[in-house]
Amino acid sequence: MTKKLKFNKNLLINKFNNFKLMFFMTLIMGTMISINSNTWINAWMGMEINLLSFIPLMFNLKKSSNSTMLYFITQALASSLILFSTLMMKIEFNLMKMNMMFSMIQFSLLIKLGAAPMHWWTPKIFLNLNWKMSFIFLTWQKIAPLILLNSSSNNNSLFYMTAISSTILGALLGMNQSLIKLIMIYSSINHTGWMLMIMMLNVYMMIFYFLIYSIMNFMICIMMNNSNINYINQLFKINNQNLFFKMITISMFLSLGGMPPLLGFLPKMLVLITMMNNNLFIESFMFIIMATVTLSFYMNPLMSMFLSIKISTKWNFKIKHINKFMIILMLINLSISLTILPFLTKFL
Structure with missing residues (x-):
């Protein structure tokens, strides 16, 4: 029985490490897609891949369910603002409204960056992360x-x-x-x-x-x-x-x-x-x-x-x-x- 338990633990550890490596690769891929994108839709898609790769890496940590949910809500809010502003720029052709949509995109990117005064979510998440x-x-x-x-x-x-x-x-x-x-x-x-x-x-x-x-x-x-x-x-x-x-x-x-x-x-x-x-x-x-x-x-x-x-x-x-x-x-x-x-x- 002890040999079977050890064998099962080793299998679980190997599967966990493989999933972790996969999420790290998709995390890097999402950032690269956002950097090299020519349109805001591609940039939004890359940031979503990055988000969905970072959340499982957070969720495997102890006592991180609340911080994971908070990180998901703030990043999803910022991503929805980017997507909404991008779609509005495709519809509207007024220069004043275009500048307002660009400002909304910048505001949502500043939320993702965690810059002040949109920094309120970063300490609550950072405390539950390992080094x-x-x-x-x-x-x-x-x-x-x-x-x-x-x-x-x-x-x-x-x-x-x-x-x-x-x-x-x-x-x-x-x-x-x-x-x-x-x-x-x-x-x-x-x-x-x-x-x-x-x-x-x-x-x-x-x-x-x-x-x-x-x-x-x-x-x-x-x-x-x-x-x-x-x-x-x-x-x-x-x-x-x-x-x-x-x-x-x-x-x-x-x-x-x-x-x-x-x-x-x-x-x-x-x-x-x-x-x-x-x-x-x-x-x-x-x-x-x-x-x-x-x-x-x-x-x-x-x-x-x-x-x-x-x-x-x-x-x-x-x-x-x-x-x-x-x-x-x-x-x-x-x-x-x-x-x-x-x-x-x-x-x-």
Whole structure:
């Protein structure tokens, strides 16, 4: 009987892994269809394939039925707005109504992106995801809405107001949070404001910003997944780890906050330079203030690690839970942005 049970469990695990691989492939395919589409109907179809592939990956997680239903309702609402606006553009030929339909499409894409003030659904969903799915939610799920927003950028005032509100609300709501996932999702809203602002000025700069942002999120999600950490209080156990492990974690959070000379400082500095070249001085000053606010709440997960002698009374220089992959991530993160910045500013 025990052999049969083990055999049945192995079959179930293999089937689950095969279904998971299939949904990952369709998730990638849906995004690619949306990016390479020439019409809004094809873009809508690609986003629906992406949605129907991401929901089963969420539903296999524990305690995720409510968040899965909420994600489905918000994404279906945004998709229905896109489909309705596309059909109305085929019927109406008035320019005023066409501009209104384009604005509705942009509004629905901003809902899918999770930008403020349409961000209310993102923290409730993000709390019930594991770290692997959190990385997909923060990075891959933003690709199709960002590319489609760039192709439909006829209402820059909507982009401007959304970028300002995302930067301010993402910075203010992330303060005094005790969950690392809440800090990550509010920082994602803040970074979305930066990406929307630079999208109006330079699209290639937005792609560069998104790539650096994805690398930083990948570092943090892999580190938190390997350490099995969700709360800030759990970071106290890192005091029993070695100094090198602390340096990796601290550098990753500071890089996400944009502390020079880490990797996350480079895209923010390039965005500020581009904004000042376009005479957006007040907005640049506001973005700098919000960047300092976000850096302040990034420091909360690190305060326990700054106390080097909290639990253990001796320095532990033995390398534990550190592999070559983590060393490579730290070297990438510690690449000196100040040396690369003068060369990149020549191409602006």
